[in-house]
Amino acid sequence: MAIQLRIHVPPHPLIKHWLGVLRDVNTPSAVFRSAMTEIGRWLTYEAIRNDWLPTVDVTVETPLAPCPATFINPEKPLMVIPILRAGLALMEGVQAALPTASVYHLGFARNEETLEATCYLNKLPEQIDPETRILISEPMLATGGTMMATMAELVKRGVDPSLVRIVSVVTAPPALQKLAEAYPQLVIYAGIIDEGLDGNGFIVPGLGDAGDRTFGTN
Structure with missing residues (x-):
């Protein structure tokens, strides 16, 4: 079955550049973190x-005359949800683009062995205004289990x-297919769609474990 949800891979040279930095196995952790910030900024912009x-x-007053202006409506709710822990790596860039958004964490x-996702932290409000715009920060969409649970x-909360x-750095067809079947209204902005998963559920060629590479863990 073809993927029906809307997934955009912006042809932006900066997104391509920072994706290359993230892919490189020789990129040190400090540079990897900076690259995640940058690609998070540009994917959020897109x-x-x-x-x-x-x-x-x-209407605002310039130093010379009245002038029409357009602002982000402060009365409409806006929420960012980083998926812990790797989603935190994109947050500096995300928040640079959306500084007024409320941030709620899911871990x-x-x-x-089973590749199933288990929630260990849920800071979402019990009910969410149905007009809320929500941006989810999740660097890898591999099997799709975590995003389906999210x-x-x-x-369940009215979204x-x-x-x-x-916003996701690297995605794979199994996750996209699963999300398309369940939530065809979703829109995803990704750095790239890779060819598939290995036997351990890791995206190939991917960029390794985004959380470990960001935080310098093994």
């Missing part, structure tokens, strides 16, 4: 550049999937 953010038209651990938590944007 994700919000059209009509996703609600705006309001007003998942993957069983390396979306289930959001829908409209069509108002959700996911």
Whole structure:
């Protein structure tokens, strides 16, 4: 079955550049973190550049005359959800683009034998305004288990999937297919779609474990 959800791979040279830095096995952890910040910034820019953010038209006074102006509507709720722990690596870049957004954390651990995701931290509010725009920070979409669990938590709280944007550095067809079947309204902005997964559920060629490479762990 073909993937139906909307996934965008922006042809931006800076996204391509920082993706190359992240792929390189010789990139040290400190540089890897900087690259994650940068690619998070540019993917977020691409994700919000059209009509996703609600705006309001007003008139301001320049030093010379009144002038029409457009601002992000402060009365419309905006939320960012980093998926712990790797999602934190993109957050400096995400928040640079969306400084007024509220941040709520979700933490998942993957069983390396079953590849199933288990939630160990959930800081989402019990109910979420259905008009809330939500941007999810998740560097890797591999099997799709973590994102499926995330979306289930959001829908249970009243979220409209069509108002959700996911920013992800590297994605793979199994995750995209799973999300397409369950949430065709989703929109994903990714650095690239890789060819598939290995026997351990890691994206190939991928970039390794984004969390370990960001935080210098093994």
